[in-house]
Amino acid sequence: MGVEGIGARVTRKEDKRFLTGKGRYTDDMTVPGMKYAYFIRSPHAHAKIVNIDVSAAKSMPGVIDVLDGKELQADGIGNLICGWMIHSKDGSPMKMGAWRPLAIDTVRYVGDAVAIVVADTSGEARDAAEAVVIDYDVLPAVADVTAAMRAGAPQLHPEAPGNLIFDWQIGDPDAADRAIASAAHVTEIDIVNNRLSPNPMEPRATLGIYDSAEDHYTCYTTSQNPHVARLVMSAFYNVAPENKLRVIAPDVGGGFGSKIYIYPEEIVCLWASKKTNVPVKWTSDRTEAFLTDAHGRDHISKVRMAFDADHRITALKVDTIANLGAYMSLFSSAVPTYLYATLLSGQYAIPTIHANVRTVYTNTVPVDAYRGAGRPEATYLLERTIETAARELGLSPAELRRKNFIRSFPYQTPVIMNYDAGNYEASLDAAMQAADWNGFSARRANSEARGKKRGIGMSCYIEACGIAPSAAVGSLGAGVGLWESAEVRVNAVGTIEVLTGSHSHGQGHETTFAQLVAGRLGVPIESINIVHGDTDKVQMGMGTYGSRSGAVGMSAIVKALDKVEAKAKKIAAHLMEASEEDIVIENGELKVAGTDKAVPWFQVALASYTAHNLPSGMEPGLKETAFYDPSNFTFPAGCYIAEVEVDPETGETDIIQFVAADDFGNIINPLIVEGQVHGGLAQGIGQALLEAVHYDENGQLLTASFMDYAMPRADDLPSFKLSHQNTPCPSNPLGIKGCGEAGAIGSPPALINAITDAIGNNRLTMPATSMKVWQAIHAAH
């Protein structure tokens, strides 16, 4: 049993359902009388809706009904909202334009939902959708963020003149300017962070079921946070009061951020189920996913980094423009502000930092958090800049970083964050050793002899995870608290259910959370069941994103376990007529320390429920709930090194090796942590080499399928060399920091630093496609 506790490489045996085709995802759900929805979407990036004629469609075979936005509005369904208030530097609140679940008079991106067809089959729903006649008055559109800021650009929302959502800043601009003016060296660089499509393999889906007998709604949905979905749909969208709305997120096939948000389809299918009095299921097709799932990244920035004569960084000044698309998605405002600019100190002691961020509307799908969310943008910017500085100063990239590392903790950055622990040099040293950094020049010579260009690049990242201390984020504008909840129910026979408000959609919580409990109580892992994803079963919770489920969700379980253990010890002490202080829990028994007296765990559980012989005044039962609100963020950090070989004839990049040295604090299950790192690296390498969303100038999406949007495949990736240098996190009881996003955060700059090193041209944007690399090689000569 001990081998299944914290730190063990426990395999995910309990997840056998996924290997046998028995997983239950939303689109796998069928209920009696269920019908299929098809959403009619705008083919134009920007247009006025003049008229919608559904008469012909309504008489098509199999059609139940065709519904539009006016009917939705008449029933009082509210606007979609952004839940994080940001104020511009002039004190004005962000300019939130109205986002209707079904557009009424204006559509603002290709894919904006306009009407819904409900029919017997999905084919018939789509047939009928083609018979709906919508007259549009097409308006000029703008997809490019720079163009959207120009005078005379098409305007998306009357609330936001110049398409500007907010103009926000952090840090002291004058101090940064002074430091730059007096610097011995200033590195300047323009940084573009390419727009990405999250593309979980499971497309979004929802099944809305209205029960007229109870006036009650059930929503099956592909969500990372079903409770937040219920809260928002009740409090803001007026779908139903919380007690009349059950949200279930069953097995969910990946999220990566894109399934945090509440989209129009959940709201509309629930409403349509009541209108038509049949259960209504909608499943996105892949092109709809490209068109309507919130995209990620899409920043352009100007950067200046100042150094003194001793090569210490004296200031960083950043001016960023972030494209938020046509509407403000649920957490879109937080991503380019508090999840981004607060990480601009990186691993370095930088006395002065100033960042200015302008967010802008364009006629594109909304942009929100995607794996890493703000932190990859900060890391890419910082690590490309310091690499460039090292080249300009003629220093080794490792030495320049080493010179500027933060070395004593806690460390207060000038941009809010207070780093609690870390050892950046340990990861740098481990990575350089694993990569045989010193042997690189010989390997480069070997490549050159074969006509190839070889390069090596590093990246030292930091991220803020364990999202997040509620009061702190509340003071920064968050509309919710970011604590987590847990309930530990010990059944009468000693088996255990752990209810968590976090949600597992690939993270393996059913294994790692059970390991925690098995280790604490000394009970077999098979006797523990993890329950999540259903608002009727689980107390309020905040869901899974931002690498928070370990640091915050498991800490809540620890608190609940503390309470369960305390009560169990009281019962055991009473049963054995011992002192409560002498009771220890070992190997599934409660023992009197130093004696051979013991009662098995199940007997204590049974005693708590029979209640025949409990300490005087004790309530029966053995079940405890806890809410854990973290005291600080956690700060995973590490060093990644990429080594590449470029074919100068074609510009093709071959990743020769990729080294990741991470500090995640204490590790619950190394097997699962490695999987999370692999996944993050795959997505980061995808961003660096392959992936980019392209819109044309009229706002038509050019990358709307896997034929045009290049996803990393098995043969695009190398094997990875992983290692861990763990400094326990002092801010939570388990000492864990989080590992879900690190790979996606740390890898892009390492790769671009390596490729630019290989080709001798620092001007290269992501994705570094073979054509761009080939062009950069030719531009360099």
Next chain:
Amino acid sequence: MTRTIHLSLDINGKQHELDVEPRVTLLDALRESLALTGTKKGCDQGQCGACTCHVDGKRVLSCLTLAAQVEGRQITTIEGIAAEGGDLHPVQAAFIENDAFQCGYCTPGQIMSAVACIREGHAGSEEEIREYMSGNLCRCGAYNSIVAAVREAAEMAATGVAAKDKAEVA
């Protein structure tokens, strides 16, 4: 209701009768008409491999195959590869041991592809496995573990055959 045709499909060794429109794909027939939802729809355009099934032992994309096209063929889905008694197929077991899945959504397709990859004799090296598994996307990025699982299962299969051959020679 639109016009339907009657089909009799041999799936996992059992005959299934169904009435579907001629335009219905094997994937939709499995999921919507036969409640065999283990086969997943990732792109419905033949570009992700989530819908991989076997037809006469060969891997096919069920999203680009009409149900009518495979009448009279032997169809195998993820529900049909474990032993009758419930023991996992060696490839499924190798996926657990190597942590070769995360969210599980692409997993049935990966496993069906892996079984075929080994059967085709294309699992001889890590590089070959990467190439011959490249039709199956995994956004969780479990590729390295998938490759390790396929390698392990292939080696087990090869040793198993070798042992059997030895026994026959003896």
Next chain:
Amino acid sequence: MYATSYHRASSVEEAVQLRSAHEEGKYLSGGMTLISTMKQRLAAPSDLVDLRHIPALRGISIEGRRVKIGAATPHADVAASQELRALCPAICDLASHIGDPHVRQMGTIGGSIANNDPAADYPAGLLGLGATIVTDRRSISADDFFVGLFETALEEGEMVTAVLFDAPEKAGYAKFNNPASRFAMTGVFVAKTASGVRVAVTGAGSDGVFRHPGLEQALTSSWSADALANVSVDPSSLLSDLHANAEYRANLVKVMAKRAVAAAG
């Protein structure tokens, strides 16, 4: 996908008859493109005539150096044919790198060339080999068969039944993949045939597969990668798209030609 009807033909004659009975019908082979296009509602055939169950359309036969590949032969079968590999390894290599392993089990040579996708591999192979395309009613030389983007010399209702070619003295294929679709961003097939050197390029031309006279002349005078060093490839007739502009493709044509020659030996 719009509503359609399905017919399974068991012979070429039956297929042609079924097809001619339905003006808006289409032949269905591997379905890799047709079903995908129908799903996007970009094609709406009233009837589909399935060719995958016609034994006569499937298989590879070799007499001397004469090779015949049945139209409904899947790419994987061409890739795996040891007999063909002994005679013309280049065509097996080409087949073994089409799309992904699934596509190779399903897609067929006849379907590929009848569709004539400008980035497909087989059109380059067959044009490079100087192959003959046999239909239910005639034989067409590859030079005449591939007309333009998704356009061939096939008439309404005409069906490809086989391709024929004589194994070349030497041949090679080199392809640079589109990173997303795995179609050829540029693919070059070179062959030293009885009637001379042929170089066919796919994935790069704005009007589909084409032969490149400059590369052919250079290889005629000297069959070596070095002989291509001074050939210039004009980007003006090449494709520019999201993934590669014409200049880059022009470079790839030359680089892939050199690699194809190296592969041919």
